[in-house]
Amino acid sequence: MCGITGWISFDRELRAERETLDAMTETMECRGPDDRGVWAGGPAALGHRRLAIIDLPGGRQPMTVEADGKTVALVYSGEAYNFTELKAELASRGHRFHTDSDTEVVLHGYLEWGEAVAERLNGMYAFAIWDERVQRLVMIRDRMGIKPFYYYETPDGVLFGSEPKAILANPLARRSVSLDGLRELLTLVKTPGHAVWDGMKEVEPGTVVTVDRGGLRTHTYWKLETRPHEDDRATTVARVRELLDDIVRRQLVADVPRCMLLSGGLDSSALTAIAARQLGEVDEKVHSFAVDFVGQTENFVADDLRGTPDTPYVHDVARASGTLHQDIVLDARSLADPEVRAKVIRARDLPISFGDMDASLYQLFKAIREHSTVALSGESADEVFGGYKQFFDEDARSADTFPWLVNFVEQFGDSDLLRPELSAALNVPAYVKDSYNTAVAGVQRLDGESDFEYRMRRSSHLHLTRFVRVLLDRKDRASMAVGLEVRVPFCDHRLVEYVYNAPWSLKSFDGREKSLLREATRDVIPRSVYDRVKSPYPSTQDPEYVTVLQGHAKDLLARTSHPVFDLIDRDGLRRATEASAPQIPRASRRDLEYSLDLAIWLDLYKPELKLA
Template identity: 75%
Template structure:
């Protein structure tokens, strides 16, 4: 896991632009605290910050290979979980290796197969290859979009980076946000390729982007495709378990301390238990970590989203799996700390956060980093196996929009609720969301003979796997890499995603519950309490002191009437939320306060040029 950046300018010699390259590279220091390196070759300049995970002394980057036709250089972020098999294949083809790193396997794989290497990789990755033999840059991102990757076309080339901040450090990149960028900020829908900053793009998941003197070209090497599923229930459950055992085994490989994130839900519990079983066979124990809030277990109040606190279930799993467990307990003051808000926003580059859930995730990861460098997460199992409430909500199922928006508006309100009415009219968010939905569902293939209900559920699964999951993966990556922690997501293995996506909904929910396949595939390693537990989302603090702190911070902001945030948000609406009695403050009002504070901080730190004409 690392941070990468670079610049290709076919009209200049970038060896004379080292100060700019260094500035771009240093923005990635949090992603790679262990080492740094740069490379220039005429029109190409590459920068790298390293978080050492595999082959600690041998995986330095940028990594180069000299050929008779020119130098090929690689900057790589992520992990390739099948690098051992690929290495053996490449050695059989005559390649010789000088390190034990997966980075060199990717470099040699590119020399052998070109950008067709992408189809052979199993992992999470974002990497760029400067191919001096042909004068071109090749950028490749993993299938599910686990690792972030951005680029900014210029008149004579391109700038790229793991995060927008690396690109924005180059004077050629404008800090500008137009109406379309604001629409992304105020809708809970991540449009593929959209990066909010005007002129900036994402390398889309499963895509190769090639840049040479002839311009920029893209090629999708992977898409989520519809296939017939013929396995019966027992075979399907067995296949899921076989895949999970293999995935966890591969993702436990590291030369640094590992751990698991354990919430007490089905996903993280299954993953932790499988990891514990595999490591126990090697005489090792899993370290597990959970987030909790001061007094929440004792004073927990059930609501529509969360029926039970996490901690009792966490401890059941830790006992059964015999993990070395630690609860990270947070208080309201820390969650609302403006310094923590700033660190979270700098990590994300945009005010697109989840409030206290982002802050708690950042603080959890910061504490874990004191003990481990790699963590396995249960993220994405809900998207893969069908675990969210909206999968079972009839209104969400039938709505001709993104199904999670139906639930979110009901439970949390709308981010646009704090917006100035004149800006809301210009943005016309409902039309923007409707067009995004039409574009998304147009890509879905229907099986011959598939019933209307099964097809509707396929659409819901597809939307979660190609839109919703990318929001959460981006959040997970930014919060973890902000503290130099590599978080792996076993449930995003493309083999598992492809297989489960094509199982009919009747199989995904064969017992009338969420994630039936995952529950049955791992029931032998789960405590009964977790096996029987109803889905509970990532925890959020119920401490009223958190809302009071938000109100106090917003009141301080309201005392600055000239702040540019009030060009975006409705001052009076925000004032009413800040003055409301804490016991009756709604989730929507709380989110409005968090959104206002995030927007104000973003405007202070990034000073974007906002264009609303």
């Protein structure tokens, strides 16, 4: 796992721009604390920060090879889990390797197959190749969008990077955000390719972007497609387990310490149990980590989002699988710490926050990094197998909008924090409606598929192409901010394709969420986890957290000229600071968190806001 960046300028000699390239590269230091490298030649310059995972001495980048008397240079972030098979195939075709790294395999794969190398990779990756032979940059992103990848077109080329901060370090990139960018910030619709910053775009998942003197072109090498599912229940369950066993085995490969993120839910528990069984074959123990809050288990109060605390289930799994387990216990003040908030915002480059859940995720990863460099996570199982409440809610099923937004106000409160004139200019409901219509337009219907099954297919498609990308980006940024590589087995494209095409009647055959996953792993998970109802990532219930937030918000209100008040309503924030902390409405808590996030973002990035 690494951070990559680069600059293509067909009208310049970029060897003379070393200072700027260094500045771009150093913004990626958190993603790659182990090594750095830069390469420049003619109109191309590439930068790399390395987190060493595979072949620690041999995988340095940028990596180059000479072909036809010209240089082909690669900067690569991620992991190709099938690199061993690809290496053998390439060797049989005459390629010679000098390292044991997957990076070199990808580079030689490009020499052999060109851009089509992407179709042969199983993994998470974002990489760029400068091919001097044809004076072309090739940028490729993994199928599910696990690894982030951004670019910014310039008059004579392009800037690119793993994160916006790398691009923004170049003077050619403007730090401006328009109304359309603010709309994207304020919604959970994750428009493909949208990067919020004016002029900046994401390389879309499953996409190749090429840049040469003729301009920029894109083509899609993978997308979620509708296919008939002909397996019966028993065969489907067996196939899911077969895939999971293979995926976990591949993703446990590393030359550094690895561990499991364990929440006590079905997803992480299943992966932990499978990993424990596999590593037990070689007399190795699994290390597992979970987040908890001071006093949370003892004083837990069930609500409509979370019916049970995580810790008892976490410990059940740790005992059953024999893991070497550690709880990372956080207190309210650390969750509300402005320094932690600033680190989260810096990691995201945007004030897109899940409040204390982001603060706890960052601190969890920071603590884990003291012991491990790689962690496996249960992220995306809910999107793949159908785990969220909205999959079972009739209103969400029938609504012509993104399913996760239907009960959003009920769950998180109705906020009126924005200045009224800004809210009117943004017209977020229209933006969401247009985005939804675009999102569902391309969902293919199976011949003979019932109206109900097609509606559930659409819901699954929306979760897998929109919502999951919000969560994948969140997890990548929080983990890479501390140099931790998080792998997501449930995003293996083989599993995604197979389960996506299983009809909803199979995915919920026992009337519960994630029926296929539960049945496929019933032999390895404790009965308590098998019977547990889905519970989201934990959030602190300590009233002190809100009290501390209110104090920080009062300090912000005292800064009367702060630019945050060009966006939010001062009186609305004041009302949130005056609410009674133990019974504070969810909307007020969210307003406090978002106001503080927004203020820190404005302080850190000083963006030009185009509000008209």
